Amino acid sequence: MPKETAARRGTNLPRIADFNQAVILDAIRHSVDGLSRVELARLTGLSAQSISNITRRLLGRELISEGQRLEPSGRGKPRTLLQLHPTGHFAIGVHIDPTITTVVLLDLLGDVVASAESLPASTTSPENLVDAIASQVNELVTSQGVTASRVLGIGIAAPGPVDTKAGAVLHPPLLPGWERVELRRLLHEATGLPVVLHKDAAASALAELWRGPRGSAGVHEDFVFFYLGTGLGAGLVINGELLGGSSDNAGEIGHLMVDADGPVCSCGMRGCVGAACMPRTLVDEAASAGLITAPRNDNDPREIDELFTQLCDLASRAGPESARTAAHTSVRNLDPAVSREARARQMLELSAARLARGAATVANLLDVRAVIFGGPAWSRIANVFLPILQDTLLTTTEARQIHDVVALGSSIDDGVGAIGAGCLVLEHAFSTRPSTLLLGANS
Amino acid sequence: MPKETAARRGTNLPRIADFNQAVILDAIRHSVDGLSRVELARLTGLSAQSISNITRRLLGRELISEGQRLEPSGRGKPRTLLQLHPTGHFAIGVHIDPTITTVVLLDLLGDVVASAESLPASTTSPENLVDAIASQVNELVTSQGVTASRVLGIGIAAPGPVDTKAGAVLHPPLLPGWERVELRRLLHEATGLPVVLHKDAAASALAELWRGPRGSAGVHEDFVFFYLGTGLGAGLVINGELLGGSSDNAGEIGHLMVDADGPVCSCGMRGCVGAACMPRTLVDEAASAGLITAPRNDNDPREIDELFTQLCDLASRAGPESARTAAHTSVRNLDPAVSREARARQMLELSAARLARGAATVANLLDVRAVIFGGPAWSRIANVFLPILQDTLLTTTEARQIHDVVALGSSIDDGVGAIGAGCLVLEHAFSTRPSTLLLGANS
Numbered sequence: 001m002p003k004e005t006a007a008r009r010g011t012n013l014p015r016i017a018d019f020n021q022a023v024i025l026d027a028i029r030h031s032v033d034g035l036s037r038v039e040l041a042r043l044t045g046l047s048a049q050s051i052s053n054i055t056r057r058l059l060g061r062e063l064i065s066e067g068q069r070l071e072p073s074g075r076g077k078p079r080t081l082l083q084l085h086p087t088g089h090f091a092i093g094v095h096i097d098p099t100i101t102t103v104v105l106l107d108l109l110g111d112v113v114a115s116a117e118s119l120p121a122s123t124t125s126p127e128n129l130v131d132a133i134a135s136q137v138n139e140l141v142t143s144q145g146v147t148a149s150r151v152l153g154i155g156i157a158a159p160g161p162v163d164t165k166a167g168a169v170l171h172p173p174l175l176p177g178w179e180r181v182e183l184r185r186l187l188h189e190a191t192g193l194p195v196v197l198h199k200d201a202a203a204s205a206l207a208e209l210w211r212g213p214r215g216s217a218g219v220h221e222d223f224v225f226f227y228l229g230t231g232l233g234a235g236l237v238i239n240g241e242l243l244g245g246s247s248d249n250a251g252e253i254g255h256l257m258v259d260a261d262g263p264v265c266s267c268g269m270r271g272c273v274g275a276a277c278m279p280r281t282l283v284d285e286a287a288s289a290g291l292i293t294a295p296r297n298d299n300d301p302r303e304i305d306e307l308f309t310q311l312c313d314l315a316s317r318a319g320p321e322s323a324r325t326a327a328h329t330s331v332r333n334l335d336p337a338v339s340r341e342a343r344a345r346q347m348l349e350l351s352a353a354r355l356a357r358g359a360a361t362v363a364n365l366l367d368v369r370a371v372i373f374g375g376p377a378w379s380r381i382a383n384v385f386l387p388i389l390q391d392t393l394l395t396t397t398e399a400r401q402i403h404d405v406v407a408l409g410s411s412i413d414d415g416v417g418a419i420g421a422g423c424l425v426l427e428h429a430f431s432t433r434p435s436t437l438l439l440g441a442n443s
Numbered sequence: 444m445p446k447e448t449a450a451r452r453g454t455n456l457p458r459i460a461d462f463n464q465a466v467i468l469d470a471i472r473h474s475v476d477g478l479s480r481v482e483l484a485r486l487t488g489l490s491a492q493s494i495s496n497i498t499r500r501l502l503g504r505e506l507i508s509e510g511q512r513l514e515p516s517g518r519g520k521p522r523t524l525l526q527l528h529p530t531g532h533f534a535i536g537v538h539i540d541p542t543i544t545t546v547v548l549l550d551l552l553g554d555v556v557a558s559a560e561s562l563p564a565s566t567t568s569p570e571n572l573v574d575a576i577a578s579q580v581n582e583l584v585t586s587q588g589v590t591a592s593r594v595l596g597i598g599i600a601a602p603g604p605v606d607t608k609a610g611a612v613l614h615p616p617l618l619p620g621w622e623r624v625e626l627r628r629l630l631h632e633a634t635g636l637p638v639v640l641h642k643d644a645a646a647s648a649l650a651e652l653w654r655g656p657r658g659s660a661g662v663h664e665d666f667v668f669f670y671l672g673t674g675l676g677a678g679l680v681i682n683g684e685l686l687g688g689s690s691d692n693a694g695e696i697g698h699l700m701v702d703a704d705g706p707v708c709s710c711g712m713r714g715c716v717g718a719a720c721m722p723r724t725l726v727d728e729a730a731s732a733g734l735i736t737a738p739r740n741d742n743d744p745r746e747i748d749e750l751f752t753q754l755c756d757l758a759s760r761a762g763p764e765s766a767r768t769a770a771h772t773s774v775r776n777l778d779p780a781v782s783r784e785a786r787a788r789q790m791l792e793l794s795a796a797r798l799a800r801g802a803a804t805v806a807n808l809l810d811v812r813a814v815i816f817g818g819p820a821w822s823r824i825a826n827v828f829l830p831i832l833q834d835t836l837l838t839t840t841e842a843r844q845i846h847d848v849v850a851l852g853s854s855i856d857d858g859v860g861a862i863g864a865g866c867l868v869l870e871h872a873f874s875t876r877p878s879t880l881l882l883g884a885n886s
Contacts, residue, residue: 016459160841161841161842161844161845163844163845170844170845171844221689222688222689234808236808236809238681238686238688243681243809244810245665245681245809245810245811245842246664246665246810246811246812246842246846247810247842247845247846248810249810249841249842249845250808250809250810251808251810252807252808252810252841252842253804253807253808254841255803255804255807255841256699256700256804256808257699257700257701257702257703257714257800257804258700259700260700260703260704260713260714261703267839270703271700271703357700360698361696361698361699361700362808364695364696364698365677365679365693365694365695365696365699365805365808366679366686366688366693367687367688367689367690367691367692367693367694367695368688368689369689396710398603398604398692398695398697398698399604399688399689399690399692399695401604401606401613401614402604402606402613402690402692403689403690
């Protein structure tokens with residue numbers, strides 16, 4: 001028998017009340033036109049009395065409002081639809097990326113009310129960036145006429161790895177000089193608002209979870225979000241909850257090996273998916289092949305990003321002669337007889353095949369139903385990448401006898417990182433995680 | 444907004460009672476000498492009245508018993524220690540492996556009361572194997588004088604992938620002819636007992652979780668179990684719970700790429716960790732290098748297993764000249780100047796380096812604190828593999844600025860699959876998963 005005992009905690013009535021309130025709010029949030037109290041009782045399994053008490057509290061806190069009144073089909077009382085009160089509260093989301101900083105104001109539905117862009121993190125010091133963000137937060141809230149007390153807080157999505165306990169970014173590989181920056185404390189001091197910090201990929205997965213459907217298909221209960229930005233990361237959603245791991249750093253997939261013949265990574269190994277699929281590698285390879293001009297400054301994420309756009313534009317003009325290459329053609333074997341456009345496209349296809357192998361590996365490990373792709377780089381490559389990703393996931397995953405694994409583009413075209421950052425705040429406020437039921441040490 | 448609503452369920456008092464009962468039982472199970480009612484109240488956060496009611500029920504069901512009576516240090520009542528009643532109930536575990544079938548009888552602590560071996564699955568039909576298992580279950584229970592009503596059920600650990608809903612193995616790669624065999628139904632029909640089926644690697648992880656300490660260090664709350672048998676699989680434990688994924692097939696890691704220069708896998712790719720580390724590959728490579736004799740029948744898992752033992756024995760006799768090779772030495776570059784023993788050892792070291800890369804990749808993805816290695820092949824290679832695994836996990840994981848990732852050998856030397864199979868039954872009976880709090884559709 002083991003020596004030490006760290007028992008699980010029990011639960012009690014006040015905890016249940018909080019949890020059930022979150023369950024009700026969640027059901028209303030996910031409904032199309034709102035739900036009546038009777039429907040809520042049926043959906044959640046709670047008693048009419050509990051529903052009545054909880055909805056009264058939610059109305060008082062302006063989290064929900066009463067909408068349309070439905071007359072009964074037979075005898076009985078009319079039913080009133082309860083809806084989320086979208087502008088009862090707001091959340092701020094901040095996405096820190098080497099190429100751009102985005103700030104959004106979200107309503108309770110997670111919809112963007114207003115947004116602004118700020119300095120890219122790679123061009124400024126953390127202190128200057130925090131000042132810039134603070135004034136933009138202030139401007140967004142003021143310009144929308146939002147009462148300060150209705151702002152629940154600020155979420156920050158930052159490149160990993162992160163120290164969520166300290167609210168700090170650690171050593172983001174693409175932000176030299178940003179060593180252990182306590183962004184949460186700095187931004188709290190600058191704004192007075194509660195601040196929460198998480199990884200960009202995790203926040204993006206949460207955005208998908210928060211705004212996507214929660215259906216019986218289960219796709220949106222178990223998925224991996226592949227975040228494609230300046231770097232590559234994953235956000236994991238299992239049983240409808242974000243899986244953080246022991247230090248909220250789950251989802252580090254950069255050094256997952258996908259191609260024996262791939263480019264050399266910063267870690268010294270060959271074939272890491274991060275190196276194989278990041279815009280910078282593709283830009284370097286395309287420049288070496290004479291398809292685009294070489295970057296003037298290899299350390300400027302914005303120039304790399306512009307050249308990446310050029311490469312994607314070139315590939316999008318490829319004609320029908322650029323049929324899909326075999327999945328494991330080497331970049332060194334690109335067909336020189338075809339046009340520049342076709343070679344650009346083949347280069348992207350090769351990168352897609354590498355990413356597909358990585359996606360299949362992660363899908364096998366976690367037995368998810370879907371891998372969702374998004375992030376700043378995604379929209380430029382989606383049309384080339386998605387068919388290859390879909391094909392690989394459907395045909396090579398281990399559990400395919402039991403269920404399909406589908407590849408999907410993110411439902412959020414633009415700003416998934418910033419929206420996810422705001423969702424961190426909403427999640428914090430309205431979580432229905434069963435683990436919140438357990439009695440804390442200080443309860 | 445999405446169209447469909449599948450709300451989370453609320454919770455209520457009867458559910459809480461069940462959950463709190465499981466919490467109490469769990470706390471007692473993990474204590475060294477038992478716990479008093481006062482200690483239980485402090486540990487679980489539950490009221491004295493709840494503790495009193497729940498422990499009375501547990502005593503009545505013979506799940507716990509009263510032990511030592513402690514006199515108070517000052518005034519007040521004496522305290523009685525409550526302990527698990529280990530022989531109040533039992534569970535059967537069956538491990539189906541290509542090389543051997545193992546059946547164990549476990550008490551409530553998860554300790555082995557008796558065990559037996561049966562036909563290897565690779566040498567017989569499913570029907571014959573089920574008959575053999577059923578008579579051994581009967582023999583074990585009878586020989587130990589266990590009342591039938593005290594046997595909670597049978598757990599089966601089988602090679603993945605599995606269909607846990609149907610209780611079937613699907614197409615285990617090393618058991619040709621075993622296509623979609625409904626082992627759960629067959630064994631239930633043969634014994635009359637409830638039967639649960641899961642993957643060998645998942646069951647092994649559960650054995651580690653059930654029998655290991657639950658301390659504040661967190662190592663045993665977040666870990667991956669690498670199961671090394673005829674094949675390679677992983678069991679995932681996150682927040683102290685087994686992570687099954689959407690179809691209980693999480694942990695399929697066989698095709699994780701770890702070495703550009705590795706052997707060709709059955710999937711057609713090069714460098715999959717399953718192929719690189721399975722005994723059969725090592726035996727083939729060692730035979731090609733003239734270190735051991737070649738297998739007479741390449742499809743006999745037991746012969747491969749015996750030759751693997753020979754290879755490990757050879758390596759264990761290597762002298763001090765076989766200093767550890769560089770992590771990425773190719774099997775084709777093994778130093779021919781050294782002894783056969785040293786070359787055998789270098790071959791295992793190369794395999795360990797490959798496994799280490801795979802372990803680091805999985806640790807990064809899930810942000811675990813530990814990777815635990817075990818299974819039928821482990822004890823033969825542990826002394827060569829463990830230092831290499833420990834070194835790689837400590838020095839290359841992404842979250843190492845926040846926490847160490849340790850490599851550990853399983854705390855269960857022998858029969859982890861069968862013990863894990865029995866733990867599936869115990870887990871089913873005594874789960875404290877918070878998700879069990881939610882109201883089911885039929886409650």
